[in-house]
Amino acid sequence: MGSKKVIVTGGAGFIGSAVARHLVLDDDAEVVVVDKMTYAANRANLAQAEATGRCRLVVEDICDQSVMTELVATEQPDQILHLAAESHVDRSISGPRDFIETNVIGTYSMLEAARSYWTGLPEGDAKDAFRFLHVSTDEVYGSLGKDGLFHETTPYDPSSPYSSSKAASDHLAKAWFRTYGLPVVVSNCSNNYGPYHFPEKLIPLVILNALEGKTLPVYGDGSNIRDWLYVEDHARALSLIATKGRLGETYNVGGRNERTNLQVVETICDELDRIVPAATPRRELIKFVTDRPGHDHRYAIDATKLETELGWKAQENFDTGLRKTVQWYLDNEAWWMPLRKSVYSGERLGLAEPQKT
Template sequence: MPSLLPEGINRVLVTGGAGFIGGAMVRRLLAHTTATMFNLDKCGYASDLTGIERLGPEAVQRHQLLRVDLTDADATAAAVRQADPDLVMHLAAESHVDRSIDGPGTFIESNVIGTYNLLQAVRAHWEALPAERQQCFRLHHISTDEVFGSLGATGRFSETTPYDPRSPYSASKAASDHLVSAWHHTYGLPVVLTNCSNNYGPWQFPEKLIPVVILKAVAGEPIPLYGDGANVRDWLYVDDHVDALLLAATQGQLGRSYCVGGHGELSNKQVVEAICALLDQRRPAGAPHARLITPVKDRPGHDRRYAIDPTRISTELGWQPRHNFEEGLAATVDWYLSNLDWCDQVRERAGYAGERIGVGA
């Protein structure tokens, strides 16, 4: 079987591997490598293993779930010892801005304290490795473009953009980025960092914009559009992000950060209207779905615009997105229409019925 991993990388620990991006990473490595996968996840409200379980018995045999909350330092250290990894990819995070507005403490505990606990556990593991394994070992920390704050009408984020987080979520991720960088410079821990733009695609928990719009429209319910709908995001298809993460994790320069964006700048209103147009084609009985678009009060502290300049990862590592937004969105809409039962199941399990959250600033 062809491998996406270099020689010597046989045991991979992914934190947050039952989440959206982490799950996509676990599925890719199970399907296209022979590595043994250790999936450290606290199995919170948005966690789900269905996509991994659908890969079949051979892949599932190489997948081991370690149900651990990173805020538990002792359990985290024990999980790292059990996994004995050659590569750690740290994707576990509380990531929904709206939820961070209502409950910021959870984000500080998970994203800051959890990252600290992981760094300490990984550092102890790395320092105890024999020399040949030490040379191959890496920790890859995955973060967000939201740490950079809000852009005006022009310009794009890059690796030299000053940090300027505006929400409890982005502030907690900024703190975790700084911790990872400090453990590299102070202790020599071999790390790589990436900051990505908004991800979308199959298996995303239906609280984020694109799945929310699809499910609201299918149900004939009002589609909430925050404020004037002109807030701009740079949309990145999740499989393209996985491509970038694997390149950064295995070929990136130690101590270096890489910004990953999908060349997909669109306003929220444009995204919502594009989803409605696709649904008009696929479910004409409900057309025009755009009639359901309903402006609502804007989110507190809503950043106006994000955009990423991915020149570094493109020139140094050869990464380019394989999907444009139109292709990726069509594939995403079709996936959700074919998996409405899954959406119902995960929302019911999480006790979330699609209601708006994050308005209580």
């Protein structure tokens, strides 16, 4: 594995940078990160990987098909791990266009770039070993009732502009396998959390607001349930799926850590109170706010296929992973403070506005 070369799209973002760090630091791979460097990307996320000399950043837009085709042909990767995506549900509600362009058109562009490169390879080991891993979300499956789990065969039923755009991209990836034979594998993951998470998402937002004594907004009554996956466990899973996953198959990646949103927020409050006590318990900062439009009630993944076929197992449970995450934010104010001051200060996102006429 030490000789493999991997292109990671969206590799300066939260999950993508975890994948880049894992590939470089643990798999001894050479990584080319392709990232448009939008608001949620951060060069600092790649510092450890770049310091090895085996990771470099290419700032380009995956929607530019000619550029992507040339890039893939020049780099000649063994694998492409496609993570680049607009991913925040709230932002997709108020501005869906970017999600359609990046998640649908961008995926098409990468599939075509990969197909052009792969079809031009001579028959042999390099062509046989090439893989395109399309990384997606459990939100494409829609909402569960109080029982049951998402399986790889669960019908798609997306609710938001974000999940709909990801569902479309999943179908494209599968179609390029079935129609053109491109060696594609697809993964669908549950909610990720961990270090370097942009502070618009629930867990980092609550950590930072709680540290600053600000209101902790909880949508609706806080009963919505998510399955939480530590990002470094996800990165290990993606490397494994890209290397050993069966062509044309989907693998669900989940942490088996279901929590209501209110439970997540309360656990963060209690952990911060334990480490850095405040004058009053931080649970008193919780405020219930108007629910998100189209808010799915419950997600939960069955990762049995990944665990049994490929031998993956999450190393962190929610309690151990959250402790690591809270401590990372306490130790890395230099990373998040500039974001809070200049990029995103914690304001409410995702309120649907009337269309302008």
